[in-house]
Amino acid sequence: xxxxxxxxxxxxxxxxxxxxxxxxxSSSVPPYLFWYVQYPNQGLQLLLKYTTGxxxxxxxxxxxxxxxxxxxxxxxxxxxxxxxxxxxYFCAVRxxxxxxxxxxxxxxxxxLQVKP
Amino acid sequence: xxxxxQHPSRVICKxxxxxxxxxxxxxxxxxxxxxxxxxxxxxxxxxxxxxxxSKATYEQGVExxxxxxxxxxxxxxxxxxxxxxxxxxxxxxxxxxxxxxxxGYSNQPQHFGDGTRLSIL
Numbered sequence: 179x180x181x182x183x184x185x186x187x188x189x190x191x192x193x194x195x196x197x198x199x200x201x202x203x204s205s206s207v208p209p210y211l212f213w214y215v216q217y218p219n220q221g222l223q224l225l226l227k228y229t230t231g232x233x234x235x236x237x238x239x240x241x242x243x244x245x246x247x248x249x250x251x252x253x254x255x256x257x258x259x260x261x262x263x264x265x266x267y268f269c270a271v272r273x274x275x276x277x278x279x280x281x282x283x284x285x286x287x288x289x290l291q292v293k294p
Numbered sequence: 295x296x297x298x299x300q301h302p303s304r305v306i307c308k309x310x311x312x313x314x315x316x317x318x319x320x321x322x323x324x325x326x327x328x329x330x331x332x333x334x335x336x337x338x339x340x341x342x343x344x345x346x347x348s349k350a351t352y353e354q355g356v357e358x359x360x361x362x363x364x365x366x367x368x369x370x371x372x373x374x375x376x377x378x379x380x381x382x383x384x385x386x387x388x389x390x391x392x393x394x395x396x397x398g399y400s401n402q403p404q405h406f407g408d409g410t411r412l413s414i415l
Binding site: 220222285287 | 300335
């Protein structure tokens, strides 16, 4: 069965510092991979996704993630944190299968705190 | 981009009341929508997959008679929390995928509504 693990439920960085949020997945076949961000009392907003092609994916708000098959990882990074990046971040996977209805498997989430 | 609208954003009601939450895909047709429940400081828990024109598929442990799902059209799914009690208080979020190419829906992201904060007194 597929699973997603986000290492670190809480990450704190200083404004301007590198952001690194970790995500590892467990799947017999490399799945489709997604990162979502959630601000308080809101739904989830797609940051980026990996389906096929280039393994380094660029998303919105300066975020990017790299799919590493050998490490079964899809870590999210941003070179320089802004105060507005403080939010909850979720990694999610979806199995590649034509009969798939699109069910996502979410990680536990990582709260990003940005200190001035 | 694809937009999903969820209504209402917040509901406060008395115990025993039934509450209906709507989820609409505004600019695409969604044969499948998803309903999640999120507890404070927790991840999203998938409650059920809503299929247009057929019965919803519920996840293990979710009461079908408690959480009624109707997906009568390609742009609307509703979740009704029947006879709600304080333990049903939570943040409920819906999502939908726009149709993909080749691999069905798998390679398309889910688009989420803004959620409904349900508080049962």
